[in-house]
Amino acid sequence: MHKPAATSTSKIVDVVIIGSGFGGLGMAIKLREAGNDNFVVLEKAGDVGGTWRENSYPGAACDVQSHMYSFSFAPKNDWSKRYAERQEIQQYILDTTEKFGIRPFLRFNREVCGMHFDQTKGLWTVDTAAGEQFVARHVVLASGPLHVPSIPTFPGRENFKGKIFHSAQWDHDYDLSGKQVVSIGTGASTIQYAPEIAGKVARLSILQRTPAWVIPRDERAYADWEKRLFVNLPFSRTLHRARLYWSNESRAWPLFAPRVAAVIQKLAKLFINVKVKNPALAKALTPDYLIGCKRILISNKWLPMFNRDNVELIGAGIKELREHSVLLRDGRELPADCIILGTGFVTDPRIYMKDFPCTGLPGHDLTQDWKESPEAYYGTTVTGFPNFYQLLGPNTALGHNSVIFMIEAQVHYIMQCIKRLQEKGADYLDVKPQVQREFNQKLQAKFVGTAWSSGCTSWYQQAGGKNVLIWPGATWRFWLQTRRVRDADYEFVTCASQSQPAELLDAEPSAA
Template identity: 55%
Template sequence: MASRTQSNNKAQSNKTASKTEEYDVVILGSGFAGLCMAIKLKEAGITSFIILEKANEVGGTWRENTYPGCACDVQSHLYSYSFEGNPDWSKSYAGWQEIQDYILHCTDKYKLRSSIRFNSEINEASFDEASAQWNIHTKNGAHYKAKSFVMGSGPLHVPAIPKIKGLDSFKGKVFHSAQWDHSFDLKDKNVVSIGTGGSAIQYVPEIAPKVKQLYVFQRTPAWVLPRNERNYSSLEKQLFRRIPLLRKLHRGRLYLTNEMRVLPIYRPALAKSLSKFAKWHIKSSLNDASLVEKMTPDYTIGCKRVLISNKYYPAFNRDNVELVTDAVVEVKENSIVTQDGKERAIDAIILGTGFVTDPRNYMQDFTITGLNGRTLMKQWEKGAESYLGINVTGFPNFFQLVGPNTALGHNSVIFMIECQVHYIIESLKLLKKKNARYMNLHQDALESFNQEITEGLKDTVWSSGCNSWYQQDDGKNFTIWPGTTIKYRARTRRVIAEHYHWEGADKQSDMPCADAAPQTQ
C-alpha cells in the first residue's frame, strides 16, 4: 500500500504546473506541523491552500528516521494531536512506524492528500508588496502565489555529516542514522558508531547483538535517565476507545507530569538533585567502574538534551561493545585511527551525528525575501530570532511553526505546534476582519520579545556553561522556549494587534477591539 501511494504521489508531483497556481495559503512541509496547519485551516473554513513537500510521502522526521529502535522520547498519548486521540497506541513510547502510521491516518481522515504536492522542494519565496502576495518557486519548476506563507519544515531534517579526514575514501559502508541502509547486513561486521546522542542511544542496543564488534565513539557523554516504558493492555485500549474521557485524563496526567520537569531547568540547584538519580542509573547499569567514569557527564543535567533509555548503558556490558573516547584522527580504506594511535579494522561506519539545527546553515539554499529586498538569512545574520517563534519583522504574512526558541526540553512539541497553528488562524481571521492587505510585525515588538527570551534563559541550566545543539557558535540559544508550555499557550491565544502594522486596513477596524486586548505576560 505504501509503495503504491508513493508511486501515485510521484506521478502527481511530476505534473509540473504549466501556469502559476494561486492560493490563500501555501504550507511548506507535511510533517506534524504542516499537517496540523492544514487540518485547522479546513476547520476554519479556509480551503484555498496547498502543502509543498520535498519528499514523496508525508511524515517529516518520522518518514526519514527508520533506524533500529527509533522511537519518540515523549509518551505516545501526548505526542499526538489533542483533537485526534488514538486509543490504540501499543506502548507508552511508540516506535517510528506506529507514529508514521498515525500521521498517515490523519492525512487520510482529514482528506489532505489531494492538497499536497510531493517532490516539490521550495528553493525561493519572495513577497511582492504591490500584489501583497508571496511568489513561491520549487526546484521542479512550479510557481505558486499565496497571500500567506507558512513554513512548517522543522529544524531536524538535514543530517549533520562530520568532516573526518579520509571518510570519502573508506571502502566499507557509511550512512547516517537518518538515512539508514536496511539493505546492508550488519551481522558479523566490525562497526563504528560515531556519536552518542538521541539516535545513537536507541540504535546501539539494537545492533549490538548482531554485529561482531561495535565501537561507539563518544565525544561528550549524555545524561541518560531510565525510561518508564510499558505496553498498553487490551483492556486499557478498549477502555480508552469506549470511554474517551479516560484517554483524555491519561493524556492530561502525562502532560502535567512532564510540565513539572521544567522546575529543575529553572533552578539548577534542583538539577543537582536530579543528577544524583542519573548517576545512580549509570552506576547500577554498568559493570565496569572505568565506564561509569567515562560515561558520567561533567555538566549540569538539562544543559544538553536529556535522553531516556533502559537499554543503552547495559549494551556496554557486552564483550563485543567498546566505548572509545579518543578523537578520530583519520579514516583509512578499511580502518579508523584514533588520537592515541590505535587503528581498528572496520566494515561499516554509522554516523549518529544528529542534524544541522541552525537555520542559517540548513536554509542556505532556500532564499526567503521580504519587504525592500531584505532576505531572511541577512536578517538572521547574527542569529535566528522571531516573535513567539512565528513572525519576523519585514516578512509580511509569513508564519513559522517550531520557529526559533519554541523547542522544548521537558514536554511535547505537538502542544507548541497546536498553539502556533491557533495563533496563525487568529492572525488570518484578523487580517480578514480588518480587510488588510498584509500584517507586518513591528521591530520593537520583535526586540522586546527576544530580550524577554534572553532574560528568561539566564540562570537556567541551558546557560550553565555547556555547548549543545540548542546554541549557535557564539553561544546564543536560538532553540529553547525558556518557560512553561502553559505560559506559551497564554501568549498565543490572542493576537495583540498593536504589535503589527496592518497595511491597507479599514480605519474603523483599526480601532481598539477585543482582539487587541493585552495578554497575560
Template identity: 55%
Template structure:
C-alpha cells in the same frame, strides 16, 4: 498510499495559503485551515510521501521519547497506541491516518522541493519556486518544515576515502547486512542511544565513538494492556485524563531545568542509573557527564547503558584523528578496522545552516539569513520583521527540553489562524510584526534563559557558537499557550492592498488579482 503530483501540474498555481512540509506541523496547519473554512491552500512536500521525522527516520529502535498519548494531536486522540513510547512506523501510520481522515491528500503536492520564496511588496504576495523551476503564488506562506531534518555530516579527515558502507542514522541503509561485520557508530545522541542496543547483538564488533557523554534517565517502556486500550476506547474521559496526567508530569520536569540547584538532585538519579548497569569504574566514569544535567538534551533509555557490558562493544572516547579505506585511527594512535560507519551525529539545528540552500526574500530585498546573521529571532517564534505574511511553526526559541512539541505546534497554528481571521476582518492584504515588538520580545526571551541549565556552560546544539540560545522556550508550555491565544493589534502593521507600494501596471497580469487573493478569506469563520 502515495500522493503523487507532478511539478507541471503546479506551475502557476495560485492559493491563499501555501504550507511547506507535511509533518506534524504542516498537517496540523492544514486541518485547522479547513476547520476555519479556508480551503484554498496547498501542502508542498519535497519527497514522494507525506510525513516528516517519522517518515525519514527508520533506523532500528527508532521511537519517540515523548509518550504516544501526548505526542499526538489533542483533537485526534488514538486509543490504540501499542505502548507508552511508540516506534516510528506507528507514528507515521498515525500521520497518514490523519491526512486520510481530514481529506488532506488532495491538497498535497509531492516532489515539490521549494528552493526560494520571494515577497512582492506591491501585491502582498509570495512566489514559491521549486528546484525544477515551477511556482506557486500565495498570499500567506507557512513554514512547517521543522528544525531537525537536515542531517549533520561531520567533517572528519578521510571520511570520503572510506571504502566500506557509510550512512547517517536518518538515511539508514536497510539493505546493508550487519551480521558478522565490524561497525563504528559515531555520536552518542538521541538516535544512537536507540540504535546501538539494537545492532549490538547482530554485529561482530561495535565501536561507539563518544565525544561527550549524555545524561541518561530510566524509560518507562511498556506495552499497553488490552484493558487499558478498552478503557481509552470506551470509558468517557479516560484517555483525556490520562493524557492530562502525562502532560503535567512532563511539565514538572521544567523545574530542575529553570533552577540548576534542583538539577543536581536529578543528576544524582541519573548517576544511580549509570551505577545500576555499569559496574566497571573506568567505564562508568567515561559514561558520566561533567556538565549540568539538562544543558544538553536528556536521553531516556533502559537498554543503552547495559549494551556497554557486552564483550563485542567498545566505548571509544579518544577523538578521531583520521579515517582510512577500512579503518579509523584515534588520537591515541590506535587503529580499528571497520566494515561500516554509522553517523549518529544529529541534525543542523541552526536555521542559518539547514536553510542555507533555501532563499527567503522579504521586503526591500532582505534575505532571511541576512536578517538572522547574528542569530535567528522571531516574535513568539512565528513571525519575523520585514517578512510580511510569513509564519514559521517550531521557529526560533519555541523548542522544548521537557514536554511534547505537539502542544507548542497547536498553540502556534491557533495563532496563525487568528492572524488570518484578523486580516480578513481588517481587509488587510499584509500583516507584519513591528521591529520594536520583535526586539522587545527577544530581549525578554534571552533574559529568561539566564541562570537556567542551558546557560550553565556546556556546548549544545541549543546554542550558537557565541553562546546565544536560539532554540529553547524559556518557560512552561502552558505559559506559551496563554501568550499566543490572542493576536494584539498593536504588535503588527496591517496594510490593505491600496496601501502597498505601487509599480507599473504592465506587470499586474503576472500577479494575483485582489479578488483572487482575498476571496477565500470571506469563507473564514
C-alpha cells in the same frame, strides 16, 4: 536577488504550507476546519511524515509519551505502549492525513527553492526545484528544525572501502551481521540504534565526544482494558493525557532551579552506576555538566549495552579514514567494515535554510536578517516578512514536553493572524521591529540562572552561547500568550494594487 514574477502558469492559492510533518499536517487540518480549502502543502519527499518518514533506523522511537505526542484533536485510543516506536507514529500520521482528507492538497516531490514577497500586491511567490511556481497570500514554513542531517567530513573519506551512512539515511539493504562497526556520536539517535545492532555485529566501537545524561524509560504496554476504556469513555483518555502533560511540565522546574537539578543528577548518576558493571566505564559515561544543560535522553538499553564484550566506548576523535579502518588521534587504528554517523541534524535555522533564499519587504533577506542570530516573535512571525509564519521556529523547541503542544498553539495563532487580516480588510500584517526586539530581549533574559546557561555547550546554542532553540518557560505560558493576536504588535497594510487569490486549484493527483 532575482524575484520571479507570477506568470500565466503560476498556481494561485490563499495559503502555501511547506512540509508535511506534524506541523504542516496540523496547519492543513485547521484550515479545512475553518472552511478554507484554498491551500496546498508542498513536500520535498514522496510522502508525509517529516522526521518520522526519514528516521527509520532500528529502534527509532519517541521520547515523549504516545498520548502527548499526537494531536489533541485527533486522539488515538489504541497506542501500543507508553512511548511509541517510529512505525506506529508514522502510521498515525498517515491515518490522520486520510481521516481529515488532506491528501488531495498534498504536492509531493516539490522542494521549495525560493520565496519572494511582492509588497505592491501583498503576495508571496514560491518557487520549486521542479519548476512549478505558486502565488499565495500566506506562507507557512513547516519544514521543522530536524530534517537536514549533519554530515561531518573526515580526511581520507574517499579512501574508505567500507559502508558509510547517517542514521537518518539508514541503509536497510546493508547486512550488519558479523561486521566491524564504528558508530560516531552518543546522541538521541545513537542510544536507540546502537543497542539494536550490538547483538548482530562482530564488534561495535562507539566514539564519544561528550556523554549524555540518560534516565530510565517507561516501556510498559497499554493493556487491552485500558484501550477499551479510552474508546468507551473518551474522558478517561483526556484525563490520562492531562496527567501526562502536567507530569511533563513538572520536569521543567529543575531546569529553572539548578539546585533542584543537582538532586535529580545524583539519581541519574546512580542509574549509570547500577546499570554499568565496570566502574571506569561508568565514569566515562557520566557527564561533567549539570543535568538539563544538554538534552536529557531516556533509555533502558543504552547503558547495559556496554556490559557486552563486543561493545567498546572510545573517547578519542578521528584523525583519518583508511581503506578498511579508522585511525584515531591517539594513534589507535580500528578495523571498520561500516561507519554509522549518529551525528544528529543541522539545527541552526540560518544553516538549514542556506539553500532557501527568502526575501520579504525591501531590505529584508532572511539569511542576512538572521546572519547574527535567528529571531522571531513567539517563534512564529518575523519582522520584515509579512504573512510569513513558522512552525517550530526560533526558541520553540522543548527539553521537557511535547512539541506537538507547541505546534498546536502556533497553528491557532496563525489562524488568528489570518482571521484578523480578513476582519480588517488588509492585505498583509508585519510584526513591528520593536515588538520582536523587546520580546527576544526578555526571552533571552529568562535563560540566566537556568540549567541551560550553566556552562556546557549544546545544540540548543549558536556560536557564542546564545540559545536560539529552546523555549525558556512553561508551555502553558506559551499557549496562554498565543491565544489571540494583539493588533498593537503588528502593522496592518492594504496595498494600492489589489490582487485577490483565485479559487481553489483543481485537484491534482497527490503523488504528482
